[in-house]
Amino acid sequence: MKRRKAFHPDREVNPWAGPTRPYDIAKEVVICVVVMAVLTVALAVLFGSPDDRAVTLKQWATETPIDFAATAAAELDGSAGTASYGPPYNSASTGPSILGISPAKIVGVHVRVNAAKDFVLSPVATLPQNPAATLAISTFEQATLRQQQQWAAAYTKAVTAKQVQAVDGRVIVAKGNFGPVGVIVDQLVSMAQSGALDSTMLTQERFFSTDSTKPLLFLSDGSYLANRAAIDHLQGDQWGMMNETGSWPGQAWLWLYTMWYQVPGLSTSDNADLQVWAIMMGLTLVLLFVPFIPGLRSIPRWTRVYRLIWRAHYKAQ
Amino acid sequence: MTAPTKNWTGALREAGLRSLPPERLLPETQPSYVASWIYVFGALTMAALGIITATGLVLAVMGPTWWHHSATGHFVNSLHLWSVELFFFAMVVHLWGKFFMAAWRGNRALTWMTGVVCFMASVGTAFTGYLSQTNFDAQWIATQAKDGINSTGAGAVFNVLNVGQMLMWHITLLPLAVGAIAVLHVLLVRKRGVVPPFADDMTKTEVAK
Numbered sequence: 001m002k003r004r005k006a007f008h009p010d011r012e013v014n015p016w017a018g019p020t021r022p023y024d025i026a027k028e029v030v031i032c033v034v035v036m037a038v039l040t041v042a043l044a045v046l047f048g049s050p051d052d053r054a055v056t057l058k059q060w061a062t063e064t065p066i067d068f069a070a071t072a073a074a075e076l077d078g079s080a081g082t083a084s085y086g087p088p089y090n091s092a093s094t095g096p097s098i099l100g101i102s103p104a105k106i107v108g109v110h111v112r113v114n115a116a117k118d119f120v121l122s123p124v125a126t127l128p129q130n131p132a133a134t135l136a137i138s139t140f141e142q143a144t145l146r147q148q149q150q151w152a153a154a155y156t157k158a159v160t161a162k163q164v165q166a167v168d169g170r171v172i173v174a175k176g177n178f179g180p181v182g183v184i185v186d187q188l189v190s191m192a193q194s195g196a197l198d199s200t201m202l203t204q205e206r207f208f209s210t211d212s213t214k215p216l217l218f219l220s221d222g223s224y225l226a227n228r229a230a231i232d233h234l235q236g237d238q239w240g241m242m243n244e245t246g247s248w249p250g251q252a253w254l255w256l257y258t259m260w261y262q263v264p265g266l267s268t269s270d271n272a273d274l275q276v277w278a279i280m281m282g283l284t285l286v287l288l289f290v291p292f293i294p295g296l297r298s299i300p301r302w303t304r305v306y307r308l309i310w311r312a313h314y315k316a317q
Numbered sequence: 318m319t320a321p322t323k324n325w326t327g328a329l330r331e332a333g334l335r336s337l338p339p340e341r342l343l344p345e346t347q348p349s350y351v352a353s354w355i356y357v358f359g360a361l362t363m364a365a366l367g368i369i370t371a372t373g374l375v376l377a378v379m380g381p382t383w384w385h386h387s388a389t390g391h392f393v394n395s396l397h398l399w400s401v402e403l404f405f406f407a408m409v410v411h412l413w414g415k416f417f418m419a420a421w422r423g424n425r426a427l428t429w430m431t432g433v434v435c436f437m438a439s440v441g442t443a444f445t446g447y448l449s450q451t452n453f454d455a456q457w458i459a460t461q462a463k464d465g466i467n468s469t470g471a472g473a474v475f476n477v478l479n480v481g482q483m484l485m486w487h488i489t490l491l492p493l494a495v496g497a498i499a500v501l502h503v504l505l506v507r508k509r510g511v512v513p514p515f516a517d518d519m520t521k522t523e524v525a526k
Contacts, residue, residue, distance in 0.1 A: 009422075009515060009516070010419060010422065011421075011422055012422060012423060013422045013423035013512060013513045014513070014516060015513075016348045016350075016510075016513045018348060018349055018350070019348075019349045020346040020347060020348055020349060021346065021347060021348075021349050021351070021352065022345065022346055023344060023345060023346055023347035023351065024345065025343055025344065026343070028357070028360050029360055029363070029364070032357065032360040032361050032363070032364035033364040033367060033368075035361070035364070036361060036364040036365045036367075036368055036400070036403055036407075037364075037368055039399075039403055040365075040368055040396055040399045040400045040403060041396065043395075043399040043402075043403075044392060044395035044396045044398075044399050045395075047395070047399070048391070048392075048395045049391065049394050049395040049397075049398040049399075050454065051384070051385060051391065051394070051450075051452050052452055052453040052454060053385075053452060053453060054451060054452050054453050054455070054456055055453055055456060087467070087470075087472075087473070088467055088470075088472045088473045088476075095467065095468060096468040103468070103469050103470035104467055104468055104469070104470050104472070106470060107470035107471075107473045108473065110472075110473035110474070111472065111473065111476050111479075209481075210479070210480060210481025210482075210484075211476075211478075211479045211480070211481055211482070212459075212478060212479065212480045213476060213478040213479050216456060216459055216460055216478045217460075217478065219456070219460070220460035225456065225457065225460065228453070228457075229457045234457050234461075236461065240461055244454060245453065245454050248398075249402055250447075251440075251443060251444065251447060252402075252405070253405050253409070253440055253443070254440070254444075271468075273464045273465045273467075273468035274465075274468035274469065276465060277465050277466075277468060277469050284433075284437060287433050288430055288433045288434070289430075290416070290421065290429065291421035291425075291426040291429055291430075292426065297419065297421070299416075300416060300417045300418065300419040301419065301515060303417065305417035306417055306418055306419070306514060306515055309353050309355050309414065309417060309418060310350055310353065310418075310514040311353075312350075312352050312353070313349065313350040313352070313514050314514070314517075316349075317517065
């Protein structure tokens with residue numbers, strides 16, 4: 001027995017019973033490869049590609065020693081970005097949440113970073129034949145956590161004061177109750193300016209290293225990297241990482257992801273990162289399941305753009 | 318001499334031929350409505366993917382920092398960059414073209430979905446490529462991207478600050494995923510054929526058993 005069912009133009013098609021035309025798929029592929037190859041070579045020859053050298057800790061400490069010293073002190077007092085980050089680096093906070101759920105907290109700490117130890121204390125402790133550094137580290141480590149934070153916070157306050165100056169690369173701060181923190185930071189600044197900190201941080205655990213996590217985290221806690229990025233219009237409020245240094249096109253396909261960070265409300269939200277990811281995951285699922293979403297799958301039929309695409313076909317009818 | 322009994326290999330071959338006979342895999346004719354420049358963008362996307370793979374192989378063979386100190390390396394990097402830009406341009410035009418054709422009609426939803434997955438995998442592959450540049454751009458993108466990825470919990474296993482890990486994702490897992498999904502997508506296109514235009518009379522019904 002046959003029954004009639006409704007025809008759904010947004011889901012179904014009638015089998016094509018019209019004419020065919022010659023088609024050479026192999027020729028099409030070859031022509032496409034040639035066209036793309038010619039275009040690629042032409043663009044590469046005309047415009048090349050950007051390659052701004054990576055920023056080093058040496059550059060940072062040499063060009064902006066006060067920012068470097070302030071960041072080092074903030075790692076010690078726990079107020080720096082990494083020191084107060086939370087998962088996956090440490091347990092200092094819970095990370096962004098939606099509806100009280102923090103995925104980062106649930107997954108936990110898996111890339112363990114102790115900002116004070118990894119960025120400041122351990123590198124200074126490697127300085128050879130340096131009794132002042134050894135004594136300062138020893139004094140700091142033997143103090144209570146409360147005392148350590150008081151010293152570091154006092155130094156942070158002093159080094160971020162307006163009148164602080166750097167003379168011949170040395171950061172000069174007003175006297176205060178910093179304990180050994182002043183010596184430790186001074187030693188770290190000198191170490192970084194010599195270039196030794198770059199290699200020490202990369203090879204803290206072993207000779208070979210392809211893991212740049214710690215130096216990048218330390219670098220991003222200061223202002224030097226961000227100020228440099230602002231010059232190249234790469235800051236978050238400048239449509240961020242979809243841009244490229246100079247005038248080259250970057251990851252333009254990330255425009256939608258980047259756009260959410262410009263939206264008032266999201267741009268100032270403490271949970272923006274997770275909220276934007278949630279939105280993007282939702283939109284990705286919508287795109288994936290367009291064929292099954294009533295209304296959305298009808299847009300092509302309603303907009304009639306297909307009449308333009310198949311204009312030869314409709315004209316011939 | 319006796320004919321061999323059908324084994325797994327024979328069954329696999331026959332299933333493949335049944336599903337995608339050679340004349341459908343490499344057709345010499347197409348329906349007359351397949352006559353628009355929009356159809357070229359799928360093939361252009363695949364062509365760009367081929368150039369990306371070729372230039373990427375050269376960069377991988379010579380090492381991740383070769384292009385910083387070699388003029389030839391820098392040129393190969395430029396080829397890699399521009400083929401990626403062209404790839405995404407062609408892919409996005411292809412995607413929107415297929416959207417406005419409602420190319421999922423007629424049991425072609427899986428073709429659409431593999432296309433979307435391929436697009437997302439390509440975004441991930443390009444992203445890890447930018448992280449693997451070992452220059453200032455890579456530093457900045459990594460430090461910016463970490464917050465979004467960490468917020469989802471994925472940062473525990475996908476550490477964008479670890480250049481070694483990102484390079485491995487970029488040159489092994491993700492390209493394999495893009496390649497495999499792209500091949501599957503093309504095979505589905507060949508199997509199902511190119512979606513026909515909307516009928517002028519969309520109120521018509523068809524008979525089903």
